[in-house]
Amino acid sequence: MLGLQKFLLLHVLAWLGQLAHGSDIIHGEKAPENSTQYMASVQDNRGHVCGGFLITEDFVVSAAHCYNWTLTHVVLGNHNLKNGNHQKIKIENKTIPENYKEVGCGNDIMLIKLLEKVQLNDRVQTIQLPPAEINLQENQVCQVAGWGKTKMDDNKPADELMVANVSVIDKQVCKELWGGLPANVICAGGYKTTKGFCQGDSGGPLVCDGLAVGVVSFNYKENCSYPDKPNVYTDISKYRQWIDKVVKSRKYEE
Structure with missing residues (x-):
């Protein structure tokens, strides 16, 4: 054995x-404007680290293997990350499944709680x-x-x-x-x-x-x-x- x-x-x-x-x-191709309004860029102080998506006004889903980065905020509402016309919201905390070990072993999912609620509009929506x-x-x-x-x-x-x-x-x-x-x-x-x-x-x-x-x-x-x-x-x-x-x-x- x-x-x-x-x-x-x-x-x-x-x-x-x-x-x-x-x-x-x-x-792929560029996402049409005002499509995929649920997409979130999960970032540290240097910029984009991982993708994510908005499921409620204050929760974003991402991958557990992004957890150990020093993530600070998410950016929503703009397909172009260099364009400043977006909502930038600080991260309050992150949660991953207790049995997550590493990518490839499963349970690769993370919930990100935002410090404040997102303003939903024609550029930002939940999925x-x-x-x-x-x-x-x-x-x-x-x-x-x-x-x-x-x-x-x-x-x-x-x-x-x-x-x-x-x-x-x-x-x-x-x-x-x-x-x-x-x-x-x-x-x-x-x-x-x-x-x-x-x-x-x-x-x-x-x-x-x-x-x-x-x-x-x-x-x-x-x-x-x-x-x-x-x-x-x-x-x-x-x-x-x-x-x-x-x-x-x-x-x-x-």
Whole structure:
């Protein structure tokens, strides 16, 4: 039994070494003005770090692997981060699942409580989350958006929000291609395509039929030319109870 445990541990460690945090949209296009009003740029004092999306007037969802950055504020309301016409709101606190360990092990989701409520208007809106059970169809076309770099060999992030269409990949097919997957994930893009989130702005949403169903988590070795490894997202539907509990508890603390 000990030998089997050692083998499994080595397999997991080798597999984790192939992962890369989500950070760039590849082969996308500029998001139309006044679209994706829910998108948030999660920042530190130097600028953009991760993507996120607004689910209530004072909560943003992002990825747990962004937690250890010294995040200070979020920016909403403008697709161009160099344009000052936006809302900049300080972060009050961050919450991740207790059983989150690292990207690739699952539970890669984070809730960010804002210090004050966002002013909702024609430039800033919330996005709905899925119910506790969703049934995504194979090849269903969804969207992913982010401010990451737009070319694999270009380390400069995009000032303009980029968006790309990606197709949902069957979970079993995805698992076989990866040689294993953490629980509670969705696969879309990055396989038999030139589009996806290479990485896609970590923490940004996978949007299907107007619902934020996934959180950008990881891809394969920062390879954005698209190898036969799908992009992987955290399945938000599996965390609805956790999200509702955290949001409700924070409301009561106010």
